[in-house]
Amino acid sequence: MNITQEKINDLNAVVKIKISPEDYTEKVDKSIREQAKKSNLPGFRKGMVPVAHIKKMFGRNILVEEINTLLSETLSKHLADNKVEVLGQPLPIMDDTKEYKWDGTDEFEFDYEIGLAPAVEVKITAKDKFTQYVVKADAETLASRIKNIRRSYGKMTNPEVSAEDDVLYADLAQLSADGSVFEGGITSTGSIRLDQVTDKKILKTLVGLKKDDVVELDVQKAFDNNEVIIAKLLNIPEEEAKEVKSKFQVTVKNVNRLEESDLNQEFFDKLFGEGVVTDEAGFTAKITEEIEGMFKQDADRKLQNDIYTKLTESVKMELPDEFLRKWLKATNEKLTDAELAEGYDDFAKNLKWTLIENKLIKDNSIEIKYEDVFQTAKQRLDAQFRMYSPSPMPEDQLAQYTATFLKEKDNANRIFDEVKAIKVFEYIKSVATIEDKEIAYNKFIEMK
Structure with a gap:
């Protein structure tokens, strides 16, 4: 067997592998004998199939498999022994002019192109300066977090009129282009969280509503085309929610409000443990x-x-x-x-x-x-x-x-x-x- 490497430039090379029958014959014969011992073919007792019969039936496939294994092992060993740092994996170079009989007498030659890792120089010193930001909670972020925590431990009430952070429990019905309810269209009963409504004009139309009030809602515009929110509200698949273009009639069934928990000792103890915060x-x-x-x-x-x-x-x-x-x-x-x-x-x-x-x-x-x-x-x-x-x-x-x-x-x-x-x-x-x-x-x- 002969293996050589030709450098094309600093980043590319070609590895050539030449294989003669003496490199693979013994391995192929051994594999054929092992296959004969394991084979269970019609007309033969298990493990008693003649080697010549196996060679005739499977010899070519076994040869191809052994050549591929030999190539892989030889190429890997060459790169490792010569400490060749490659990027990706070697790619075989196809050559249609080479024809092989695959009968155990061929002299094979296979070429592979390889990408070489470049020389890299990296030196880090004190002259290299980076900023470690120490992020402090601004007043708005802190207030929002405190509000969410207090609401998580608060109680649910049902005010008569809706406000910006409320939830409208409502019936929704798909509308036709003329504003009438679309027969056979999408209908659902769900909760409209007003804190998820991103369009300020639409939000204004949802504030101040009472039970049994009816309004129109453009769900795509209201929720900024968020298919996850829309799918949940309309009880439809997200893929279908992306395609919804029509408006919906909203009939308010109830107004829900999560009141913030009082800042008392019971609340502090639930959050942090008894007496930790007073x-x-x-x-x-x-x-x-x-x-x-x-x-x-x-x-x-x-x-x-x-x-x-x-x-x-x-x-x-x-x-x-x-x-x-x-x-x-x-x-x-x-x-x-x-x-x-x-x-x-x-x-x-x-x-x-x-x-x-x-x-x-x-x-x-x-x-x-x-x-x-x-x-x-x-x-x-x-x-x-x-x-x-x-x-x-x-x-x-x-x-x-x-x-x-x-x-x-x-x-x-x-x-x-x-x-x-x-x-x-x-x-x-x-x-x-x-x-x-x-x-x-x-x-x-x-x-x-």
Whole structure:
């Protein structure tokens, strides 16, 4: 067997593999003998099928399979032994001029094109500056959160006249173009949450309504074409909700209002435990701490995105773009040319980040241990289970679930990539200059 690599340029190469009969004959004969021992064919006792018969019936298929296996193993070993860093996977070069008999006497030659990973230089120093935003709760955001919490623990009342935050329990009937009720059209009984109505003019028509009042409602305009809300209100599939164009007659059956809970000790104890909070100031401080903790996650993601953007733009590297486009098409049969053109830049940017990550890990001896992957997976599973049950899962059971979860290759790879990213960002933040800057939440979201 002979294998050679011809460099086309710094980013592309061709690997040529020549295989002679002595490279594959023994393997093919062995596979034929093993097939004969296992075969159960009409006219023969099981395991007693003559080797010559198996060779005549299946010899060509066995030969093709052994050649493919030999090619795969040879190519992988060549790349590993020569430390060739490739992007994507090698692609076979089709050559219609080569014809083989596939009878065990052929001298085969197969060529593969490969995309080579570019040389990458990444150096992070204190001169690299990033901003860590410390997001503070602005008055509007804090007031909205407090209001929602108080309403969650409040009581339901039925006022005579509707206000902006009320819920109208009503009958809805689809209207024809002339304004009459459409016979056989969509009808439902549901709750119209006025806090979900985005059109201010329509909201005004729904405020001040009483039981038995009748109004017209353009559901698409009222809810800003939100098919999820519309589907739930009309009790129809979301796909159907997208296509609804007509208005609806709304007949109010009741007005529901969720009154806010009083700021008393009973309320504080329900929220935080007995005696933890004793007054409104303490309550406000606790809620502020809670929402600013949630903001920190957003701020951390913003910092990571800023680092990602700066490095992918500042670290210069060329990619074998033509090869990568060909590889993407070859490995994604349903990928259209339009989809490839639209998505390639994002793919290339993510690939550049992967190369930057790998370079930082290699140059700075960043370790990713199984224990890190296990603990991260366990945290993710614990958070997921807590969404359905407030009481934590026993530690030994959670550990067992985690071990089972990581046996799935896709799960393990996903968590590994997450840990890898965390480790790299931690390293960058430890070397670069990170400047804290306070910002109100309403200003912060304008930056996102």
